[in-house]
Amino acid sequence: MGGIAIDTTGVPLPQETVDGVLNSDACLFGAIGGEKWDTLPRELRPETGLLKFREEMGVYANLRPAIIYDELVNASTLKPEVITGVDIMIVRELIGGIYFGKPRENDGFKAFNTMVYTKPEIVRIGKTAFELAMKRDKRVCSVDKANVLEVSQLWRDTMNELSKDYPEVTLSHMYVDNAAMQLVRNPKQFDVIVTGNIFGDILSDTASMVVGSIGLLPSASTGDKTAIYEPIHGSAPDIAGMGIANPLATIVSAAMMLRYSLNEEKAADLIEESIKSVLKDGYRTKDLAAYDAKEVLNTSAMGDVIVKYINK
Ligand SMILES: NC(=O)c1ccc[n+]([C@@H]2O[C@H](COP(=O)([O-])OP(=O)(O)OC[C@H]3O[C@@H](n4cnc5c(N)ncnc54)[C@H](O)[C@@H]3O)[C@@H](O)[C@H]2O)c1
Numbered sequence: 657m658g659g660i661a662i663d664t665t666g667v668p669l670p671q672e673t674v675d676g677v678l679n680s681d682a683c684l685f686g687a688i689g690g691e692k693w694d695t696l697p698r699e700l701r702p703e704t705g706l707l708k709f710r711e712e713m714g715v716y717a718n719l720r721p722a723i724i725y726d727e728l729v730n731a732s733t734l735k736p737e738v739i740t741g742v743d744i745m746i747v748r749e750l751i752g753g754i755y756f757g758k759p760r761e762n763d764g765f766k767a768f769n770t771m772v773y774t775k776p777e778i779v780r781i782g783k784t785a786f787e788l789a790m791k792r793d794k795r796v797c798s799v800d801k802a803n804v805l806e807v808s809q810l811w812r813d814t815m816n817e818l819s820k821d822y823p824e825v826t827l828s829h830m831y832v833d834n835a836a837m838q839l840v841r842n843p844k845q846f847d848v849i850v851t852g853n854i855f856g857d858i859l860s861d862t863a864s865m866v867v868g869s870i871g872l873l874p875s876a877s878t879g880d881k882t883a884i885y886e887p888i889h890g891s892a893p894d895i896a897g898m899g900i901a902n903p904l905a906t907i908v909s910a911a912m913m914l915r916y917s918l919n920e921e922k923a924a925d926l927i928e929e930s931i932k933s934v935l936k937d938g939y940r941t942k943d944l945a946a947y948d949a950k951e952v953l954n955t956s957a958m959g960d961v962i963v964k965y966i967n968k
């Protein structure tokens with residue numbers, strides 16, 4: 657799917673791809689997008705294919721963990737004391753909100769999108785967040801813009817109602833502008849963040865830089881049918897072909913896939929432990945190279961060294 661599908665079949669999401677993934681336990685997704693396809697009509701763009709893909713797979717809960725590796729505390733642009741120990745789980749609603757709301761239009765003079773959530777959609781993602789919090793530090797921060805938006809008021813009221821089913825979990829609320837600021841001011845205050853589609857998109861890119869690089873953040877998109885595992889970053893066109901992209905976000909996504917969809921806990925542990933050892937031994941890709949690097953590797957060499965450590 658994406659650009660390659662457009663070039664070979666004329667559409668960004670061929671039915672064959674949808675059927676293939678629906679018949680699978682899980683999907684490991686790379687990244688889509690690029691200037692070449694940016695001027696196509698919206699319905700033919702890679703991004704539209706990705707959204708349709710997520711919708712067809714029913715993956716409403718996008719889990720984006722931002723955890724700092726001890727070895728990389730110096731890689732963040734933030735001070736070590738601010739970020740040491742950061743362990744945030746962003747729970748982003750993925751198949752609703754302004755990305756999918758109707759009506760939507762651009763007639764060349766006026767353009768609009770609609771941010772819409774129904775109560776069942778909010779309950780569904782809220783449950784995911786509360787259940788996850790029960791296995792973590794039992795704190796959920798719900799991020800919205802209830803001071804301005806009706807849709808956020810319903811979001812907040814619903815989260816408050818739902819929290820009664822989870823008396824052990826502490827629920828707090830934050831406006832999205834403040835949340836963006838708090839993420840860089842004091843990221844350790846967060847355990848689970850639950851939020852809508854567009855706010856989660858923005859806050860997860862911010863969180864990635866808190867822990868060092870956007871090339872580090874994996875994600876799991878789960879729902880009722882199957883699951884998609886993908887790095888949070890895009891196709892990084894500005895560095896395409898240079899061999900300097902960090903492959904860790906994708907590799908960690910694969911580890912998440914092994915753990916959560918394929919029941920291969922040991923294999924997942926092995927990958928994650930190898931990554932930690934590789935970082936500890938000072939191997940870095942360029943995005944992390946300025947900090948404590950003993951050896952700077954290109955994309956495929958980083959993959960190779962992780963494989964070597966796994967085999968060890
Ligand atoms: N899930 C996806 O497939 C996805 C996600 C985001 C953006 N996109 C698409 O990707 C294209 C580029 O978008 P963008 O530039 O805003 O976002 P991007 O995430 O591709 O890149 C943002 C910045 O981060 C850097 N970066 C990204 N991944 C990296 C990695 N693994 N290692 C090192 N540096 C990395 C890039 O070089 C760039 O400077 C667009 O077409 C966009 O629609 C796709």
Ligand SMILES: CC(C)[C@H](C(=O)O)[C@@H](O)C(=O)O
Pocket residue numbers: 689703706707857888890
């Ligand atoms: C490419 C784009 C449609 C996508 C999104 O906004 O969901 C991306 O930014 C992401 O974070 O996965």
Ligand SMILES: [Mg+2]
Pocket residue numbers: 857858861888
């Ligand atoms: Mg994004």
